[in-house]
Amino acid sequence: VKKAGGVRYGFYHNKMTQAFPDKMIMETHLRRAIELNELSLHYQPQVDLQNGEISSVEALLRWNNRKFGAVPPSEFIPIAEDNGLIHSIGAWVIDQACLQLQAWSRQGISNIRIAVNISPQQFAQADFDDIILNALKKYNVEPGLLEIEITESAMSNMNATLSMLKKLKKIGVKISVDDFGTGYSSLNYLRLFPIDILKIDQSFVREIQSECKDAAITKTIIHLAHSLGLEVVAEGVEEMAQVSFLRKEHCQKGQGYFFSKPLPSREMELKLLSIS
Numbered sequence: 001v002k003k004a005g006g007v008r009y010g011f012y013h014n015k016m017t018q019a020f021p022d023k024m025i026m027e028t029h030l031r032r033a034i035e036l037n038e039l040s041l042h043y044q045p046q047v048d049l050q051n052g053e054i055s056s057v058e059a060l061l062r063w064n065n066r067k068f069g070a071v072p073p074s075e076f077i078p079i080a081e082d083n084g085l086i087h088s089i090g091a092w093v094i095d096q097a098c099l100q101l102q103a104w105s106r107q108g109i110s111n112i113r114i115a116v117n118i119s120p121q122q123f124a125q126a127d128f129d130d131i132i133l134n135a136l137k138k139y140n141v142e143p144g145l146l147e148i149e150i151t152e153s154a155m156s157n158m159n160a161t162l163s164m165l166k167k168l169k170k171i172g173v174k175i176s177v178d179d180f181g182t183g184y185s186s187l188n189y190l191r192l193f194p195i196d197i198l199k200i201d202q203s204f205v206r207e208i209q210s211e212c213k214d215a216a217i218t219k220t221i222i223h224l225a226h227s228l229g230l231e232v233v234a235e236g237v238e239e240m241a242q243v244s245f246l247r248k249e250h251c252q253k254g255q256g257y258f259f260s261k262p263l264p265s266r267e268m269e270l271k272l273l274s275i276s
């Protein structure tokens with residue numbers, strides 16, 4: 001019996017060495033990522049589909065670890081969300097975005113908005129509005145130049161969401177719904193919440209030329225945004241045919257590899273300087 005147990009343990013242990021320690025080692029490194037200066041923000045432009053202008057960019061977090069190299073956010077954000085690190089990392093992202101806005105404004109790059117991604121856990125913090133307000137004050141940033149991207153999953157608690165969004169609206173930051181159409185929420189929140197922007201999820205945009213359902217959904221979201229007086233951004237735009245479709249449907253902005261991949265701060269800055 002003892003032996004069989006040992007064998008079972010050995011088998012279990014093997015499985016664990018494959019799945020768990022990876023995550024645990026990563027977590028250990030992630031804990032020190034801020035102090036070791038391993039985090040950075042890259043910026044991806046959101047392009048006006050009528051005149052080609054850039055009036056906003058999305059900040060996307062990058063982690064370059066000495067041991068693992070570049071770890072994609074799809075791997076380390078969920079870990080940070082599980083262990084609570086997302087609070088310090090998320091606050092760092094907001095701080096950096098505001099610092100960047102200040103730096104750009106000093107270089108004559110004005111009126112470029114930065115959109116930051118906010119995890120549901122961050123958004124649920126009772127003092128989330130203070131974190132935003134403090135960062136804006138620290139760098140003397142005009143609130144309208146900061147945009148908060150939240151997903152439908154962050155909006156599950158109606159009362160908490162409404163009161164936080166009202167506070168943020170009062171501060172003057174812009175609010176967008178990321179990955180719109182992929183969550184479980186009802187359209188009711190579009191009626192109740194003070195939202196400024198809808199971002200059409202890239203899964204709908206991907207097949208707009210070939211899948212008539214995706215085309216229909218994309219058109220409907222664009223028209224819905226228009227009738228509610230909201231800005232609308234299509235994500236994951238990779239091809240000219242998508243641009244043509246979106247233009248025809250009067251989608252305001254597009255974001256994706258067709259225009260630019262996310263760029264390091266300095267490269268984004270040079271791009272903005274060359275057009276401003």
Ligand code: C2E
Nearest residue numbers: 060061073074077093117118119236237238256257258262
């Ligand atoms: P997201 O917010 O939906 O960001 C868009 C993702 O699509 C980014 O991946 C971007 O690089 C990628 N992308 C942009 N254009 C194209 C395109 O034309 N085609 C395709 N296939 N992909 C495109 P990334 O940078 O790997 O980020 C993945 C996700 O990680 C983000 O999805 C967001 O949910 C999360 N994330 C990134 N930065 C942060 C952050 O600072 N805080 C939080 N909480 N989450 C973040």
Ligand code: CA
Nearest residue numbers: 058117149178
């Ligand atoms: Ca986003």
Ligand code: CA
Nearest residue numbers: 178179199235
């Ligand atoms: Ca998105």
Ligand code: CA
Nearest residue numbers: 117151178179
């Ligand atoms: Ca997302």
